Amino acid sequence: MSSNPLRIQELLDLCIAFLSESPADLLSCSLVARCWVNAAQSERFRTPHPISVRSRSEPDRVARKFCNALSKSPRLGHHVRELSMGNWPTLILNLDPVIFTHLHTLRFIIKNVSLSYDLYRPLLSLPTLRTLHLDTSSRFSASVKFLALCPTIRHLDLSCREDYEESQADPAFSLSEKPAFIRLMSLQLAISGGEDPMQHNINQAALYPLDISELKALSIWGSSMIRWDSLPQAAQESIRIVDSNFWLGKLDLSPFKSLTVLRLGMIQGGSAESDVRCTLASISPSNPIQIVVLGLSNGLLRYNKEECAQIDRILLSLASGGVRVELEFHLETRGAEEKVRDWFPTITVENKFHLVYRSYGMRIRELLSSL
Template sequence: MSSNPLRTQELLDLCITFVSESPRNLLSCSLVARSWVNAAQSELFRIANLSVRPDRVAHKFCNALSGSPHLAHHVRELRMGNLPALIQNLDHVPFTHLQTLRLYIKNVSVAVEIYRPLLSLPTLQTLHLRTSSRFSASVKFLALCPTIQHLHLSCREDYEESQADSASSLTMESPFIRLMSLQLEISGGEDPPQHKLDKTALYPLDISELKALSIWGSGSIRWNSLPKTAQESIRIVDSNFWLGELDLSSFRNLSVLRLGMIQGGDAESDVRHTLASISPSNPIQTVVLGLSNGLLRYNKEECAYIDRILLSLASRDIRVEFEFELETRGAEEKVNEWFPAITSQNKFHLIYRPYGASDIWRRDLLPIL
């Protein structure tokens, strides 16, 4: 056994991970010795972010891969903006270990052939797709990536969808894509059409064995259309305030529940009825109530009902959290005012999340899947 610990490759690899946040230090490490090169390059190219300053960084990245194609084997995550010309330059790059892809595609209907080589990689497991296209066209476009298990889709509502935006050539041509987690962020105006979460509306996606579901930004999703098999398998539900009342009695394996509650409308009533539907036999471990900032002028009578339900859940050793955005002033005082029963028993936790982020997906909860 070597007396020098840095001659043990496993220890050397571990040491290099401690400087992984500094590209300059990783470059320096790669010049120390041959035994350092692979570990340093693995950290340096693990996440390729081409969405920031693509005019410089992206072309540097492409030039590096052109001169040393083996570097592509280190890439585990690729982040790209709306750069179709650059994508075409990566057609023949051997991304043999790419697992996560983050894309912005302005119009999916004209991007099928451009993005097909990346999206069809057999190692791809996670896709973050942000697009200006509509919901139905975006879902059909996903037929290009048959191996994904985790999907984050940000798109627009369906209204009067044009023929050019329909991506109809992909309809019903691929086998189902079985997802473990699904995040939907759908933007649009008032009175959008209702989307079902069934085989027809989501083809080629299969959510029958879904473990985590998050829906933000739209009241157009019909929760009562969620397949029964999905309700029974889902462990994490993350819902914002637009989605209304949920009946959780059939969610037999639900472990984490997050409900957004922004003042106005019937948000308080919806939250109350949703929490009341949690059965005593449900194995739920964490309940998160996402509260809005500002004055929090909630309906006091409804909050009193919610307060008692939360206290009852806490008595079952269920973790109760109140979630605010970062830098919210007086969060604890606001919770004390609107939910005095649970706060008097000191059976709650205050959680702060980044602006505009779904905190459930950022707090290491998905590994339980």
């Protein structure tokens, strides 16, 4: 063991871990001794202090400071594992000299993908990139074609706009007819509505260049225009997690031969409770489902109590058969368990459920880790 306490690896690891949430303290650590520089910089730039992506035009102070630091010292790019950026062309251009050797996760807000092809190519084509979160105002078909820039991603979170009939043909993204080459393991898809939207297939042709034949997790939010039955058979048989946050119809679970985790989000009002009940009731004893998650609104006040009573009995039956039942909130609501007892009394009395809190961003990652 070194006689110099500054060179004791255990001490260094403890200090860096304790101060990992404080960029200012990590900077101070890098000035303690030469042997502390690499460890402090690695922790500081591994997952940069959260950069606001709310502004689609002007970069915030943290983003500008971070990008300036990287552009002045391009070698710091070796430490970066995750990067969150808004629609800020100037700052992104400043990152051109930075060498990202370990970057695996990107989060972008891009207003118009048709105008951003060349700007984002250097970052999206990195061979280490595995996860992409893309929030865009562009249409679904254009957004999917834009993904040809990132052939190595395995996990995609895409938020885009509904297609119109006339927007399907986009000459800016003409691709040759080749086999799909982006093999996804998980897909989160959120499509916001518009005037006269068209129905969206999620088959191989509509998703080119994405290959979903070996998909493990599928999450769909917010559109009644997505045809679940358009999934290719290979994807239906490989998917182990199905997640829908805005449920607008009963889902036929019979094609999902390997389904292990089912998450259904109950929105307030409409027929969501009935659709959830019908979907849960269709689960057969031979189904391999191990976890059922019911995502609940924090209010619970507008739910159909009669439908909830029926859901309660179905959940108890599933739990008695060995299925783990989770009732999920997105905020730690005061008295959440008491509210659950009112709406789902049977499963509560039998103590057959698990009350969990998850943020929207953590949902799929946590569920994937359960596999």
